[in-house]
Amino acid sequence: MRPAKLILGGKEYEFPVIVGTEDEVAIDIRKLRDMTGAITYDPGYVNTGSCKSDITFIDGEKGILRYRGYPIEELAGKLIYSAAAYLVIYGHLPDKEEFKDWRRDLTMNSFLHEHLRKFFDHYPITAHPMNILASMIASMSSFYPEEIDDPNDIDRHIKRIVGQVKTIAAYSYKQFIGKPCIYPRSDHSWSANFLRMMFGTPAEEYQVPKIMEEALDLILILHMDHEQNCSTSTVRMVGSSQSDLYASVASGINALWGRLHGGANEAVLNMLQRIHKDGGNYKKYVDMAKEKGSRFRLMGFGHRVYKNFDPRAKILKDTVTRLLADLGNNDPLLEIAMGLEEVVLKDEFFIERKLYPNVDFYSGIAYRAMGIPTDMFTVLFAMGRMPGWIAHWLEMRTDRDQRIHRPRQLYTGPNLQHL
Ligand SMILES: CC(C)(COP(=O)(O)OP(=O)(O)OC[C@H]1O[C@@H](n2cnc3c(N)ncnc32)[C@H](O)[C@@H]1OP(=O)(O)O)[C@@H](O)C(=O)NCCC(=O)NCCS
Incomplete structure (x- = not known):
């Protein structure tokens, strides 16, 4: 496509145009300030493409939502949570062997560090579960302070977060109602484990209703990614300074908590x-x-x-x-x-x-x-969105165009004054 022309102060400038795989058009203004001295003014960044991304495509006019090219209609209700999470994070559907390993890894990583579990004892009974979730996930980097650049370490961080987010969420509810927590089981799916930890007690085995397990899989998949929304952009913003995965997704949880977003x-x-x-x-x-x-x-x-x-x-x-x-x-x-x-x-x-x-x-x-209490609704949103946040964090780290995020501002305060 031909370059875009800008006339500013009587001078004409040209900027390259980039076209996405679905024909979305973006004007590349990376050299705008160097060339013209001007910046763009775009509160809320609603006209600003902050990155290129292979993860999710949305066409709001046509009602299209796709993860990794697959229409949402072919994923939600067809896949279980862990399979869709794998697709969103790693970019392809797992084969039989990959899926078996991934499911087992998620279950084996769903137990909290025993010292971290004790943190629950010190939250006030009135603590909002969303706040507990954010601070628990942020605290995980103190317990697992491995390398943030080694792909094997990153993979372990991913499995711990996807595995433990449901355990933390269910425990925060149990904390709120003052009932004992129970541990996940390897013969249950990710969603069934969450429901069992929410509604089960140590006294007797809880049979997870199939209809609830399927409905939860479906809802969580519907929420798994929605490209550059406020929480996902927050994860990218924090991650752009090379903060670790725990710190970055914990910031995403805090952004999601706001009532204009996840509430x-x-x-x-x-x-x-x-x-x-x-x-x-x-x-x-x-x-x-x-x-x-x-x-x-x-x-x-x-x-x-x-x-x-x-x-x-x-x-x-x-x-x-x-x-x-x-x-x-x-x-x-x-x-x-x-x-x-x-x-x-x-x-x-x-x-x-x-x-x-x-x-x-x-x-x-x-x-x-x-029977999920209202206070937990946003927590479930965060559980669904977690694979999306992780995928964006990973993608950003390998994108050579990415730099530490640093928007500009238009100063409107007083001119130079003296005491
Ligand atoms: C989601 C939302 C913020 C989108 O807003 P938007 O696209 O900017 O739409 P606008 O605010 O420009 O509204 C357009 C018109 O529809 C009306 N409108 C929009 N949402 C409405 C709603 N939920 N109830 C009643 N009227 C509504 C507005 O009053 C406006 O009417 P007008 O043209 O007579 O002035 C808005 O629809 C809303 O507040 N919905 C309720 C909150 C909600 O469900 N949020 C979750 C979104 S996933």
């Missing part, structure tokens, strides 16, 4: 709770959201990137229907959610603005139906 499915449940307390009249809330000048929004509807439909929501809707049918639907909050969905899908206001239920709407309902 949306929690917000859906809080809204349903509010409607329920107010008598359950959800139509009143639909009207409130439509009122001119109203700041109230229906949580779980609309998406910044997906403007026609959210492909993840489309996949999850069927699973939610099956979960509700199987696990029983006499929960008033779930009834409100289903009523809300039905009204909104037929309402002109929402149709015109292309506001469809998003993945957070359905994942919130699915978690509620599975």
